[in-house]
Amino acid sequence: xxxxxxxxxxxxxxxxxxxxxxxxxxxxxxxxxxxxxxxxxxxxxxxxxxxxxxxxxxxxxxxxxxxxxxxxxxxxxxxxxxxxxxxxxxxxxxxxxxxxxxxxxxxxxxxxxxxxxxxxxxxxxxxxxxxxxxxxxxxxxxxxxxxxxxxxxxxxxxxxxxxxxxxxxxxxxxxxxxxxxxxxxxxxxxxxxxxxxxxxxxxxxxxxxxxxxxxxxxxxxxxxxxxxxxxxxxxxxxxxxxxxxxxxxxxxxxxxxxxxxxxxxxxxxxxxxxxxxxxxxxxxxxxxxxxxxxxxxxxxxxxxxxxx
Amino acid sequence: xxxxxxxxxxxxxxxxxxxxxxxxxxxxxxxxxxxxxxxxxxxxxxxxxxxxxxxxxxxxxxxxxxxxxxxxxxxxxxxxxxxxxxxxxxxxxxxxxxxxxxxxxxxxxxxxxxxxxxxxxxxxxxxxxxxxxxxxxxxxxxxxxxxxxxxxxxxxxxxxxxxxxxxxxxxxxxxxxxxxxxxxxxxxxxxxxxxxxxxxxxxxxxxxxxxxxxxxxxxxxxxxxxxxxxxxxxxxxxxxxxxxxxxxxxxxxxxxxxxxxxxxxxxxxxxxxxxxxxxxxxxxxxxxxxxxxxxxxxxxxxxxxxxxxxxxxxxxxxxxxxxxxxxxxxxxxxxxxxxxxxxxxxxxxxxxxxxxxxxxxxxxxxxxxxxxxxxxxxxxxxxxxxxxxxxxxxxxxxxxxxxxxxxxxxxxxxxxxxxxxxxxxxxxxxxxxxxxxxxxxxxxxxxxxxxxxxxxxxxxxxxxxxxxxxxxxxxxxxxxxxxxxxxxxxxxxxxxxxxxx
Numbered sequence: 001x002x003x004x005x006x007x008x009x010x011x012x013x014x015x016x017x018x019x020x021x022x023x024x025x026x027x028x029x030x031x032x033x034x035x036x037x038x039x040x041x042x043x044x045x046x047x048x049x050x051x052x053x054x055x056x057x058x059x060x061x062x063x064x065x066x067x068x069x070x071x072x073x074x075x076x077x078x079x080x081x082x083x084x085x086x087x088x089x090x091x092x093x094x095x096x097x098x099x100x101x102x103x104x105x106x107x108x109x110x111x112x113x114x115x116x117x118x119x120x121x122x123x124x125x126x127x128x129x130x131x132x133x134x135x136x137x138x139x140x141x142x143x144x145x146x147x148x149x150x151x152x153x154x155x156x157x158x159x160x161x162x163x164x165x166x167x168x169x170x171x172x173x174x175x176x177x178x179x180x181x182x183x184x185x186x187x188x189x190x191x192x193x194x195x196x197x198x199x200x201x202x203x204x205x206x207x208x209x210x211x212x213x214x215x216x217x218x219x220x221x222x223x224x225x226x227x228x229x230x231x232x233x234x235x236x237x238x239x240x241x242x243x244x245x246x247x248x249x250x251x252x253x254x255x256x257x258x259x260x261x262x263x264x265x266x267x268x269x270x271x272x273x274x275x276x277x278x279x280x281x282x283x284x285x286x287x288x289x290x291x292x293x294x295x296x297x298x299x300x301x302x303x304x305x306x307x308x
Numbered sequence: 309x310x311x312x313x314x315x316x317x318x319x320x321x322x323x324x325x326x327x328x329x330x331x332x333x334x335x336x337x338x339x340x341x342x343x344x345x346x347x348x349x350x351x352x353x354x355x356x357x358x359x360x361x362x363x364x365x366x367x368x369x370x371x372x373x374x375x376x377x378x379x380x381x382x383x384x385x386x387x388x389x390x391x392x393x394x395x396x397x398x399x400x401x402x403x404x405x406x407x408x409x410x411x412x413x414x415x416x417x418x419x420x421x422x423x424x425x426x427x428x429x430x431x432x433x434x435x436x437x438x439x440x441x442x443x444x445x446x447x448x449x450x451x452x453x454x455x456x457x458x459x460x461x462x463x464x465x466x467x468x469x470x471x472x473x474x475x476x477x478x479x480x481x482x483x484x485x486x487x488x489x490x491x492x493x494x495x496x497x498x499x500x501x502x503x504x505x506x507x508x509x510x511x512x513x514x515x516x517x518x519x520x521x522x523x524x525x526x527x528x529x530x531x532x533x534x535x536x537x538x539x540x541x542x543x544x545x546x547x548x549x550x551x552x553x554x555x556x557x558x559x560x561x562x563x564x565x566x567x568x569x570x571x572x573x574x575x576x577x578x579x580x581x582x583x584x585x586x587x588x589x590x591x592x593x594x595x596x597x598x599x600x601x602x603x604x605x606x607x608x609x610x611x612x613x614x615x616x617x618x619x620x621x622x623x624x625x626x627x628x629x630x631x632x633x634x635x636x637x638x639x640x641x642x643x644x645x646x647x648x649x650x651x652x653x654x655x656x657x658x659x660x661x662x663x664x665x666x667x668x669x670x671x672x673x674x675x676x677x678x679x680x681x682x683x684x685x686x687x688x689x690x691x692x693x694x695x696x697x698x699x700x701x702x703x704x705x706x707x708x709x710x711x712x713x714x715x716x717x718x719x720x721x722x723x724x725x726x727x728x729x730x731x732x733x734x735x736x737x738x739x740x741x742x743x744x745x746x747x748x749x750x751x752x753x754x755x756x757x758x759x760x761x762x763x764x765x766x767x768x769x770x771x772x773x774x775x776x777x778x779x780x781x782x783x784x785x786x787x788x789x790x791x792x793x794x795x796x797x798x799x800x801x802x803x804x805x806x807x808x809x
Contacts, residue, residue, distance in 0.1 A: 074594040074595070075593060075594050108570060110596060111728050112594075112726045113592065113719045113725070113731055113778075114726065114727060115643065115646065115726035115728055116726065140457075156648050157653055158648075158655075160655070161655075161728075202655070203651065203652040203655035203656055204656050204658065205654050205656060214767070245662060246423065246424045246425075246661035246662030247423065247660070247661055247662015247663045248662060264689075294522060
C-alpha cells in the first residue's frame with residue numbers, strides 16, 4: 001500500500017534531485033549556474049518525518065551564451081561538471097518543514113590548461129510552510145506554500161574563473177508556491193521566487209555585485225503506487241548584471257535561462273528506499289552554458305523517526 | 309474548509325522585505341582633495357625628458373591683474389565659484405584630487421577597455437589597438453612624460469610671470485584644492501588636461517569625443533574650484549599642445565610600428581632555428597596565434613640604451629637540462645597541489661585580458677602612495693614619469709630576452725601542468741610580471757623610502773604569482789626581477805640628478 005503521505009515524501013525528494021544539485025552546480029566557460037528548480041516542492045514532509053537523498057549528476061556543454069548569442073570556445077572545449085549532492089528534509093510540524101542541501105562539485109574543461117575546480121559548493125537551508133490548504137473533495141485539493149531560506153558558500157572555492165563551481169555569494173531566497181492535486185495522482189505546481197545575492201570580493205581585490213534573480217518553475221506530474229513521473233519548465237531572469245567578456249568578473253554576469261526536463265522515480269522492494277533518474281535541458285539563456293544534465297539518486301526515509 | 313496558519317505570514321513578509329532591499333554596487337573609491345605638501349618653486353629648472361625648450365612654446369605674457377581684461381575674467385570666476393551648484397562642487401572636488409592622477413586613471417580605464425586580443429588572423433585595426441602589457445607600458449610612459457615635461461615648463465612660466473592666485477586677489481572665492489600660494493598662470497591642470505587628451509587621442513583615436521569631454525570638464529572644474537581664470541586655462545592649453553606634439557613625434561619614431569612583425573623576421577634576427585633552439589616556444593592557443601609583439605625588444609628605450617641593454621639576463625638553462633627540469637618539476641608540483649592562497653595570489657596579480665595590465669597595476673600602487681603623500685601636480689608627474697619610463701624599458705629588455713631565447717611555457721613541455729591564469733601568448737623567459745614589478749618597486753622605493761621593503765615584498769609576490777599560476781619557471785622570475793631592478797637603478801640615478809631633490 002502506498003499512502004499519499006509517504007508518496008509525498010518521495011515526490012519531495014525527487015524534486016530535490018533536480019534542484020539541489022542544480023542550485024549547486026555552477027560552472028562554466030563563463031561560470032555558469034546550473035539547473036536549479038529550487039529546493040522547494042508542493043508536498044509537506046509530515047511531522048517528524050525525515051527524508052534523505054544522495055544524488056549524482058553529470059552536466060556538460062560545449063557552447064555557452066555570451067549575452068544571448070551562443071558561442072563555442074576551442075580553448076575550453078567541452079565543460080563538464082560532476083556533483084554529489086546530499087539532501088535532507090524534516091517535518092517539524094505538519095505545516096512546517098526544514099529543507100537542507102549540500103553539494104560537492106567538480107568542474108573541468110576538456111581543452112586548454114585551466115586547472116580543474118572541485119569542492120563543497122553552497123549549503124542551502126530553507127523553512128517551508130504550508131499557509132493555506134483547501135480541499136475540494138472529489139475535484140482535488142489546493143495548497144499554497146511559502147518558503148524562505150539562505151545559501152552560504154560551504155568552502156573557499158574560486159568564484160571568478162572560466163571553470164568554476166559557483167559564485168560564492170551569500171543568498172537569501174523567498175518563494176511562493178501553488179499546487180493543485182487532482183484525484184488519481186495528477187498534480188500541477190507553479191512557483192515564483194526571488195533570489196537576493198550579496199556582493200562578493202574577488203581574489204583580485206575587487207568587490208562585485210552578484211545579480212539578484214527571479215525564478216519560476218511549473219511542473220506537472222503523476223504518481224501511481226510507488227512510481228512517479230513529472231515534467232518541468234524552469235526560468236530564471238537576472239535583474240541586472242554584465243555580459244561575459246574579457247576582464248569582466250564572472251560572478252557579476254547577468255545569468256538568465258529557460259530549462260526543461262523530467263523526473264522519474266520508483267520505490268524499491270526494500271522498505272523506505274527508492275531511486276530516481278532525471279534529465280534537464282537548456283532551451284535558451286544568457287551568460288550561461290547550454291548544458292544538458294543527467295542525474296540519478298537514491299532516496300531513503302528514516303523509519304525510526306516516523307512517529308505513529 | 310480553509311486552514312490558515314498565521315505563523316507563516318512571516319514568510320510573506322520576508323519575501324517582500326527581500327524584494328525591497330536592493331544592494332548597491334560599491335561606489336568607486338573617492339580620492340581626497342589634495343592640498344599639496346610643497347610648491348616646488350624651482351620645478352621649472354628640473355630636467356625634462358624630451359629636452360623641451362620653453363622658448364619654443366608660444367605662451368604670451370599675461371595681462372596685468374589690474375587690467376580691465378583680467379578684472380572681467382576675475383569677476384566671471386568669482387560669480388562661477390561663489391554660485392557653484394552641488395554638482396559643480398562635486399566635479400571640482402573630483403579633479404582637485406589631482407589632474408595627473410585623474411588622467412592616469414582615465415588612461416588605465418582605456419587600457420582595460422582596449423585590452424582585448426583581436427580575432428586570430430584579423431588585420432591590424434588602428435582605431436581599435438590591442439592594449440596588451442607592452443602597448444600599455446608604452447602608453448603610460450608617454451602619457452607621464454608628456455605630463456611631466458609640460459608641467460616642468462609650466463612651473464618655469466608660473467614663476468616667470470608670478471600671477472597671483474585669484475583667491476588671493478578677489479574676495480568671495482572659496483578655493484577647492486591646489487594651493488593659493490602657487491602662481492596661477494598658466495593653469496597646471498589645463499596643461500595636464502590638454503597634453504593627456506592629445507596623447508591618449510593619438511593612441512585611441514576612437515575615444516576622441518570622450519577625451520575632449522573629459523578635458524573640457526577638467527578645465528571648467530578649475531573655474532568652479534575658483535582656481536584659474538580663462539587666460540590661465542588658455543595659456544595652459546598652449547603648453548599642453550606644444551609638449552604633447554613633441555611627445556607624439558617621439559612616439560612616431562620609436563620603432564613600435566615594427567614590433568608586431570607579421571612576417572616573422574625576428575626568427576632571422578634572433579637566429580632561431582632547429583640547431584640554435586631545438587625546443588622552440590609555440591603558441592598554446594587554439595587556433596595558434598602569432599606571438600605578441602616579437603620585436604618590442606627593439607623599441608627605443610627611455611633611459612640610456614647602452615645601460616639598459618647591459619641589464620640583459622644571461623641565457624636560461626637549456627630545455628631538458630637538470631637545472632631546467634628542477635624548475636619545471638616545481639611548476640608541476642604547484643599545479644598538482646595548488647593551495648587556495650597560491651590561487652588567490654595568482655589571480656590578484658594576473659592583470660590579464662580586459663584589465664589595465666601589470667604596468668597599470670603599478671600605476672595604481674604608485675597613485676595610492678602619491679595621494680597619501682599629498683604630492684603637487686609636478687611632483688606627481690615626475691614620479692609617474694620616472695617609473696613608467698623604467699617600466700617600459702624593463703619590458704623592452706624582457707621582450708628582447710623572450711624572443712632571443714624562445715623558451716616554451718611549462719605546459720608546452722608538460723601538458724599536465726594546469727594553470728590558475730591564462731597562458732600568455734609569448735615565450736616564457738623572462739617573466740614580464742617580474743621585470744615590471746622589480747623595476748617599479750625599486751623606483752617607488754626610492755621615492756617613498758619608508759615603503760621600500762613593502763614594495764619589494766609586493767614585487768616578489770607579483771613575480772611568484774606567475775609561478776603559482778603555473779605559467780612561469782622560477783628562473784624566469786629571478787632573472788626578470790634582477791634585470792628590472794638594475795633598470796630601476798638607472799631610473800634612480802636619473803632621479804638623483806634631475807634637480808628635484
